[in-house]
Amino acid sequence: MAEEEHNEAAEPSFLSCAAEVARLLGLGSPADVPEARRARHLAHAARKPLLERAGLPEELFAPLMAAAVYDPDPSFCRWYVEPAVYAFGRRRVMTALLDYLRTGTEAEQAGAKRAWYCAHVPLHADRSPGLRTERKSRSRPG
Template identity: 70%
Template sequence: MERTSLAEEFFDPLMAAAVYDPDPSFCRWFVEPALYAFGRRRVMTALLGYLRTGTHAERAGARGAWYCAHLLPLRTERSSAYVPGGRRDPALDEADDIVDQWVESIQRPAA
């Protein structure tokens, strides 16, 4: 959690682990480091992809992981990127339009 970045190759495995973990409360251990390293926008976009195109199990897992991705606060004590004057592009965490897409997708019947 102290790291402000992770290698790119960690993103997909973190998202898959969050979606496939059978315990919805445990997925936080995968979502949280992804949020800090890759940004809320990218994490939520990946989960939206699972919701839209995934299997029934993947869509269910994405819903559980979404809860963490959407509600976990990004805390200054967990990452130096969030301290005043820290180096973090705010666009990495801007996700209002992704939330709108999620709501729209979740209201559609699954194909």
């Protein structure tokens, strides 16, 4: 029992996951936002930059997956899953979520189940510059 409690305590918080995504995007940490709302504020600040980029650096993949899994609100974990699906592909995202389901703590497994639903987001070219670029290059006669 003590080992389980230790593992639960060692898990990152949603705030630390959201802060890491924001840091990698070059977003500042809001000092004037109460700590209880800081994670959601960071998630909101990251949403637009994540969707506006034609591609995302490899170093963002694991933090995006962690933020999606640790986001306690099933309505908002999509803010991390959707850009990951656009940038890294649905298969890779779902494989990462399966890893959380197989080896994660109970909290991680619950978060992965919430995120799994979001990983089925339909892909629309008007939602991501990367997808628009990819479709344009495919449609060029060659």
